[in-house]
Amino acid sequence: MIELLHVTKEYPSAEGPVTALGDISLTVEDGDIYGIIGLSGAGKSTLVRCINLLERPTAGQVLVDGEDLTKVKTKRLYEIRRNIGMIFQSFNLLEQRTVEANVRFPLELAKFKKDAAKARVAELLELVGLSEKAKAYPSQLSGGQKQRVAIARALALSPKYLLCDEATSALDPNTTTAILELLKEINKKLGVTIIVITHEMRVVDSICTDVAVIDQSHIVESGKVADVFAFPQSEIAKQLIIPELIRTVKSAGGSKLRLVFNGEEADTPVVSGLAIECGIAVNILYADTKNIDGKTYGHMVITLPEDEKQAAKVKQYLDKNHVTYKEEI
Amino acid sequence: MDALLLSKLFGQLGVGGFLEGVGITLYHTVLSTAFAYLFGLPLGILLCVTDKGGIHPIIWLNKIVGFIVNILRSIPFIILMVALIPVARAIVGTSIGDEAMIFMLIVAATPYVARMVESSVKEVDKGVIEAARAIGTGTFGIICKVLLPEAKPSLIVGAVISTVTIIGYSAMAGTIAGGGLGSIAVTQARVSNAQDVIWLCVALIVILVQIIQEGGMYLAKRFDKRVSRNHKNKKIKEKGE
Numbered sequence: 001m002i003e004l005l006h007v008t009k010e011y012p013s014a015e016g017p018v019t020a021l022g023d024i025s026l027t028v029e030d031g032d033i034y035g036i037i038g039l040s041g042a043g044k045s046t047l048v049r050c051i052n053l054l055e056r057p058t059a060g061q062v063l064v065d066g067e068d069l070t071k072v073k074t075k076r077l078y079e080i081r082r083n084i085g086m087i088f089q090s091f092n093l094l095e096q097r098t099v100e101a102n103v104r105f106p107l108e109l110a111k112f113k114k115d116a117a118k119a120r121v122a123e124l125l126e127l128v129g130l131s132e133k134a135k136a137y138p139s140q141l142s143g144g145q146k147q148r149v150a151i152a153r154a155l156a157l158s159p160k161y162l163l164c165d166e167a168t169s170a171l172d173p174n175t176t177t178a179i180l181e182l183l184k185e186i187n188k189k190l191g192v193t194i195i196v197i198t199h200e201m202r203v204v205d206s207i208c209t210d211v212a213v214i215d216q217s218h219i220v221e222s223g224k225v226a227d228v229f230a231f232p233q234s235e236i237a238k239q240l241i242i243p244e245l246i247r248t249v250k251s252a253g254g255s256k257l258r259l260v261f262n263g264e265e266a267d268t269p270v271v272s273g274l275a276i277e278c279g280i281a282v283n284i285l286y287a288d289t290k291n292i293d294g295k296t297y298g299h300m301v302i303t304l305p306e307d308e309k310q311a312a313k314v315k316q317y318l319d320k321n322h323v324t325y326k327e328e329i
Numbered sequence: 330m331d332a333l334l335l336s337k338l339f340g341q342l343g344v345g346g347f348l349e350g351v352g353i354t355l356y357h358t359v360l361s362t363a364f365a366y367l368f369g370l371p372l373g374i375l376l377c378v379t380d381k382g383g384i385h386p387i388i389w390l391n392k393i394v395g396f397i398v399n400i401l402r403s404i405p406f407i408i409l410m411v412a413l414i415p416v417a418r419a420i421v422g423t424s425i426g427d428e429a430m431i432f433m434l435i436v437a438a439t440p441y442v443a444r445m446v447e448s449s450v451k452e453v454d455k456g457v458i459e460a461a462r463a464i465g466t467g468t469f470g471i472i473c474k475v476l477l478p479e480a481k482p483s484l485i486v487g488a489v490i491s492t493v494t495i496i497g498y499s500a501m502a503g504t505i506a507g508g509g510l511g512s513i514a515v516t517q518a519r520v521s522n523a524q525d526v527i528w529l530c531v532a533l534i535v536i537l538v539q540i541i542q543e544g545g546m547y548l549a550k551r552f553d554k555r556v557s558r559n560h561k562n563k564k565i566k567e568k569g570e
Contacts, residue, residue, distance in 0.1 A: 052463055078465035085464070092460035095555045096478050105474070106464045137554040150460075157464070 002028040002051060002161065002195070007060035009046055020046040021057070022217040028210070030160075033187050033194045035208035035225070037201070037240055043217045044197045048165050051195065052084045053077060064161075082110065085154030085192075089166035091146040093138040099149050100125065100134040106156040124152040128182065144175035151182065155192070162186070164196045168203060176200075180207050201240055205229070213237040230260045231326065245299050248286040249328045255304040256285060257314070260324040263295035270323055271302065278313050280305060301328065347513070351533055354509035357427070357499040361434035362492050365442045372398070372439065373446025374472055384458060385468045398440040406437050406498050410505060430499070430507035438495050445487035453479045482553035489545030493538050500534060510534055 007024040010017040021043050028034045038044050049055035050062060053069045062069040064080055072080065093102050100121050107117040125131045128148040138146055147167060154162055164183065168176040184207050186192050196203060204211050204225060211229075212222035215236040221228060232238045238246050249256060259270065275281050282302040289298030304311045304327075318325050372394065378384050379391040404412070410433050417429040453476050461475045477484070500511025514530035517523045 054459060054462060074467075078467060081463060081465035086460065088456055088460060090456050092454070092456040094457060094475065094479060095454075096481060096552075097554075105461070108474070109464065109466055109470060139555045153460075154464075163463075 001030055001063075001065060002193070003061075003063040004047075004050065005061040005063065007047075007050055007057045007062065009043075009050060009055060010058045019217050021050065024050075024060070024214075024217075024219055026212050026219060026222060028193060028195060030193050031187070031191060032210050033184070033196065033208045035196045035198060035204035035211040036214055037198055037204050037211060038214035039199055039236070039240070042214045044199075044214055045165055047214065048086075048163050048195065048197045051161075051163060052081050052086060082106065082157045083159045084161045084163060085157075085159040086163040086165065087147065087150045087154050087167045089169045091138070091143070091150045091170075093146055093149055093153075095138050097137075098134065099130060099136050099138070099141070102138070102149055103152045103156055105153060110157055120156065121152075124156060127155070127186075128152045142175075143171050144178060147171065147175075147179055148182070151179075151186070155186065155190070158190075160193060162192050162194045164194060164198075166197055166199070169198070169200065176203075177206075183207055199240075213240065226262055230262055230324065242288075242299055244288065245286050245301060248301055252285050252303070254306070255311070256301050256328045257304050257318075258326045258328050259300040259302065259318070260326070261289055261296040261298050261300070262324065263297045270300075270318070270321065273321065274314060274317055278310075278317050280310055280314055282314065347510075347529065347533065350508065350510045350513045350530070351537070353427075353507070354496065354499055354503075354511070354534070354537065357430055357434060357502070357507065357509055358492060358496050361431045361438055361499070362442075362488070362495050364431070364435045365438035365491065365495070366488070368435070368439045369442025370446050372443035374450060374476065376443060376447040377450040377476070378468065378472065384462075384471050398443050401436070401440040402444065407501055409433070409437055410502055414505075425505075425507070427507050430502045433502055434495060434498055437498055438491065441494060442487075442491050445491055446484065449480045449483035449487050450476050452483055482549045482555075485545060485549040485552060489542055489549070492541050492545070496534065496538060496541070 004024050004026050007021055008019070009021040010019050012018075024047060026034075036044055036047060046055055050057050051064075053062065057070060060070075064084070067080065069077060069080060094105065097105070103121045103124050104117055107120060112120065121134075122131065125134055128151050130145060130148050130152070133141065133145060133149075138149065141149065150167075162183075167183075168179050171179060180203060183194055183196075187194050187207075194207075196208060198204060208225050210223065211225045212219050213228070213232075213234060213236060214220070215234065220234040221232070221237055228237065229241055232241045245258070249258070271282060271284060282305070284300065284302055286299070286301040289296050289300060291297075304314060315325070376391060376394060376398070379387040379394075381388060381391075383391075401409070413433050413436060414424040414429075416436075417432050418424045421428040421432050423429050457479060458471060458475055461471050466474065499509055500514075503509040503511030503513075504515045510530045510533055514527045517526040517530075
């Protein structure tokens with residue numbers, strides 16, 4: 001378990017200290033894929049670097065399995081870091097080393113025997129699907145391949161945690177999907193707890209179990225992805241999670257209902273049901289839903305009839321069908 | 330070229346005399362470059378590592394070493410050489426000859442090399458250093474396993490530039506302390522104003538510099554893994570994943 005308790009990071013500047021992180025507290029349980037989402041400049045990168053103490057917090061505690069990293073000796077810190085892998089937006093591979101030598105790097109530090117290291121490298125390259133590129137140099141690889149090498153390197157010492165700092169931000173959509181699938185697999189198969197820093201909604205949406213939204217150096221809301229994504233509270237979370245919806249709701253007049261599909265209700269066609277059962281035709285202003293294993297997830301915004309009786313009927317129908325909704329003005 | 334022209338060209342020194350001159354110049358250059366790197370490489374690393382924002386900042390030490398390096402670097406070699414005559418006498422026992430000259434070259438070249446090394450090592454991507462720190466690499470490990478190997482091509486280029494500079498120094502030093510092509514040129518100019526001899530020395534130095542420059546650049550390129558080494562690999566890269 002990783003716990004940040006009241007972590008604050010300030011940088012000195014000519015006009016006094018600048019706050020990069022203000023009183024951040026969060027808990028990452030073992031087995032989670034924890035997403036930290038925010039716009040650039042929100043403090044995400046500093047936050048993830050406080051977890052392995054690449055950045056030393058000005059105040060607060062960083063507890064990794066109960067051990068406060070801000071208090072341990074340098075040597076112990078190095079040991080703990082070997083239990084926390086990290087991958088980066090710009091991959092950060094050693095350009096003068098081959099793929100296999102890059103993956104071998106942490107093993108050399110940990111004084112692995114030559115044969116054991118060789119076997120481990122082969123195993124890792126197979127895991128990330130790059131066995132045939134063992135002898136290539138990073139400059140001969142594509143972005144996605146480089147990130148795979150970086151992942152193999154980060155996992156070399158079988159860490160319990162993996163930090164991903166905008167790991168897919170430099171990749172095209174298809175490659176992003178492939179890398180996210182790989183991370184998911186690593187979480188499932190190896191039980192590695194993953195912390196993902198990103199500004200991309202889809203990263204959190206597709207792999208995270210938990211999410212924290214960070215804005216202007218503070219965490220504005222956090223929780224299970226399903227909950228936060230269903231009803232984002234803060235302005236910034238709404239902007240990040242449902243930007244189109246917010247725009248639609250703001251631009252259209254009249255009263256509206258936002259329907260939220262959490263995958264809990266049966267796959268009933270709500271809108272046509274309304275028309276058939278209640279005889280009320282509603283206008284769909286916005287819909288972004290997807291069907292996963294026969295269950296519906298996402299948001300829909302419909303106009304509410306101006307007639308109050310009819311509006312009440314609509315709500316009744318939704319209640320009856322266990323559809324979560326919220327009135328939007 | 331017939332024998333008469335040859336002997337005219339090489340004057341009383343003869344071919345052997347010039348070859349010996351080339352040999353001495355090379356000997357001075359190689360030996361003093363080697364020693365300059367022996368001292369300059371660690372100094373350059375120290376300057377980079379202890380700097381503000383380096384991997385192990387020790388600001389006061391960085392300031393002191395940087396100051397000394399700057400002083401030595403700002404004295405023109407020809408003046409430094411004269412100033413070093415008593416020092417050379419005290420340390421190597423003589424102020425003329427090979428030992429004295431190599432000593433002076435080392436003193437002049439070490440700070441130069443240190444700055445060269447510093448700038449090469451500073452080019453290493455900060456992200457790569459961060460990645461190494463994230464897996465628990467200490468300062469020494471980062472120097473040996475990240476900074477030096479990653480900076481290797483740039484270090485080789487720096488060594489080429491340093492060597493060429495030291496050839497220039499050695500020609501100057503030849504005038505007061507030792508032999509070599511510089512010494513031949515100056516002596517001949519003084520004694521007989523033999524323009525052809527002087528120009529021949531110049532030509533030989535130019536050839537030496539060319540060989541070192543081209544050879545060094547070839548090595549730097551060969552050791553650099555950042556560029557695809559053949560067309561086939563390049564194609565793979567373009568095709569992507």
